[in-house]
Amino acid sequence: MVLKNLHRLSKLFQPVSVVPKNAEVKRHDITSKSQRLMLELGIIKQASPGCFHFLPLGVKSLEKLTSLVDEEMKKIGGQKIIFPTLTNAKLWEKTGRLETVSSELFQIKDRHDQSYILSPTHEEAASNLLASLSPISYKQLPLKLYQITSKYRDEMKPRFGLMRGKQFLMKDMYSFDTDIKTAKHTYDEICKSYDKIFRKIGIDFIKVVGSSGHMGGELSHEYQYKADVGEDKILTCTKCNYSANTEISGEEKCPNCGNNSVEIHLGIEVGHTFLLGEKYSKPLNATFLSKNGKLEVLQMGSYGLGLSRIMAAAIEVMSSEQEIRWPDILSPFSVIILPPKSGSKEEIHIQNSGLVESLYEKIETICNLKDNVLIDDRTNFTIGRRLLEAKRNGYPFIVALGKKILENPFLYEITNLKTNETIFLSENDLLNYLRNHLSSSSCDPDNK
Known part of the structure; x- marks a missing residue:
């Protein structure tokens, strides 16, 4: 399955910098x-x-x-x-x-x-x-x-x-x-x-x-x-x-x-x-x-x-001093998906299956999440590194395709930044979890 216009982190204009090295902004000005x-x-x-x-x-x-x-x-x-x-x-x-x-x-x-x-x-x-x-x-x-x-x-x-x-x-x-x-x-x-x-x-x-x-x-x-x-x-x-x-x-x-x-x-x-x-x-x-x-x-x-x-x-x-936190309703993306590292057993297992794109599409259909899902497709990095970066950027829900996708039935790893919990869920349970935990205003079509 190939979908157009997926939000991919590798294509996102996000010039990450360390402030002390930025000549335009001195530390004492922060x-x-x-x-x-x-x-x-x-x-x-x-x-x-x-x-x-x-x-x-x-x-x-x-x-x-x-x-x-x-x-x-x-x-x-x-x-x-x-x-x-x-x-x-x-x-x-x-x-x-x-x-x-x-x-x-x-x-x-x-x-x-x-x-x-x-x-x-x-x-x-x-x-x-x-x-x-x-x-x-x-x-x-x-x-x-x-x-x-x-x-x-x-x-x-x-x-x-x-x-x-x-x-x-x-x-x-x-x-x-x-x-x-x-x-x-x-x-x-x-x-x-x-x-x-x-x-x-x-x-x-x-x-x-x-x-x-x-x-x-x-x-x-x-x-x-x-x-x-x-x-x-x-x-x-x-x-x-x-x-x-x-x-x-x-x-x-x-x-x-x-x-x-x-x-x-x-x-x-x-x-x-x-x-x-x-x-x-x-x-x-x-x-x-x-x-x-x-x-x-x-x-x-x-x-x-x-x-x-x-x-x-x-x-x-x-926010903490090191990690940004957003109100759910204002987070630039509500969900970020972390595919397996390139060349890993997990990546080989799902190769050519279209699993990541299919999951993206299914998540978009719940709770008005159209245009609110991001894929961290920088698969040259480990899931662990991308997970830490996703936490620092404050995406409310982080879905990782880790080792448990090798199991039968395979399970997704989801991290909820608000509750600070990480659990493993099947696809249906994952979708229900997101539906139940996203802010009520996101899931309310009338935005009452």
């Missing part, structure tokens, strides 16, 4: 294990300080995360668009943000001496889009517009790899409602959708009350992963479970119940939501036609997920 592991394992490659090439494994993981986000946004009526990367600086002048955050902005001028901003976020652009239309009717509301694009921030000191860079991939959504009450309802609905996204990723997260900062507005929440390299301090009350960024509540006592018994953790912010009200829509004249036939100002919300940061933060939280 400030987190996720950054080091992704560089060493050929998932990303630094282009310049704060800017990275996403290589095939990194892109594949990001595509899975993007697909997860798209699915959840569709369920709540989100409509995907793309705003221009360049935003006219005059819009930021009107909202007052050009002056307050100018040091973080990449600003350029075109040949006509017009000033533009390389957008870190698109509140002004979204409001201006609505303002440029004939007044929309209240019947068209709420509107939930989102995009997934690269954003830019002139970081003074880029660090932690993808977690604080000059360019990053972000999902940003902008909601528009008739009044603050319905805007709050939309805000809660989108927050619940974010809750579902983080639950499906499967890493414990904390939703905390956050600071509105330069964004403004009357309500703000952050989604945080606990991590030693986190730059935020999170207060959690041991009595009422209230959580907040210490930027708004200090570190001494709970602002909700006054309890002095609080815990402080470091966190990585991976998502942020804002109920903005008229902060941007009013100065940019974004209005709608009400039931009474009057023009009224749109009430706005803004919601961000740092997709490239989520990927890096997940690796930071889950």
Whole structure:
């Protein structure tokens, strides 16, 4: 059996490197294990300080995360668009943000001496889009517009790899409602959708009350992963479970119940939501036609997920110093198959049988694993060496065709990185094992 387009490790562009030998990245610049592991394992490659090439494994993981986000946004009526990367600086002048955050902005001028901003976020652009239309009717509301694009921030000191860079991939959504009450309802609905996204990723997260900062507005929440390299301090009350960024509540006592018994953790912010009200829509004249036939100002919300940061933060939280670990749903490949070493008894035993390709095809048919199986066809190396490399790369399930394929009936060796167990199974049992142990969202055709 010969199948086309099999994923073979020998053909994968994965420039593995040892960071200390890389002249472009000095050891003291590697400030987190996720950054080091992704560089060493050929998932990303630094282009310049704060800017990275996403290589095939990194892109594949990001595509899975993007697909997860798209699915959840569709369920709540989100409509995907793309705003221009360049935003006219005059819009930021009107909202007052050009002056307050100018040091973080990449600003350029075109040949006509017009000033533009390389957008870190698109509140002004979204409001201006609505303002440029004939007044929309209240019947068209709420509107939930989102995009997934690269954003830019002139970081003074880029660090932690993808977690604080000059360019990053972000999902940003902008909601528009008739009044603050319905805007709050939309805000809660989108927050619940974010809750579902983080639950499906499967890493414990904390939703905390956050600071509105330069964004403004009357309500703000952050989604945080606990991590030693986190730059935020999170207060959690041991009595009422209230959580907040210490930027708004200090570190001494709970602002909700006054309890002095609080815990402080470091966190990585991976998502942020804002109920903005008229902060941007009013100065940019974004209005709608009400039931009474009057023009009224749109009430706005803004919601961000740092997709490239989520990927890096997940690796930071889950990995050891030497081996990368992925959430099942974000792993570039879910299963890797290790054929026998070339010239071995096992290789001769299955020669010309098409066994590896047949197994590949059968695994692809279960649990939506199409395009999620990889063959390590570097059979000049021993299975033991390839097994160690597969573990270091964090593929959740490693299937090896070792000595037990000489037995009758022959058995496959499967290693489950999550449970750290290795067992021997027949083909049918192997397929059932994968079906039972893969993340439920992978096996659920409706992705509920």
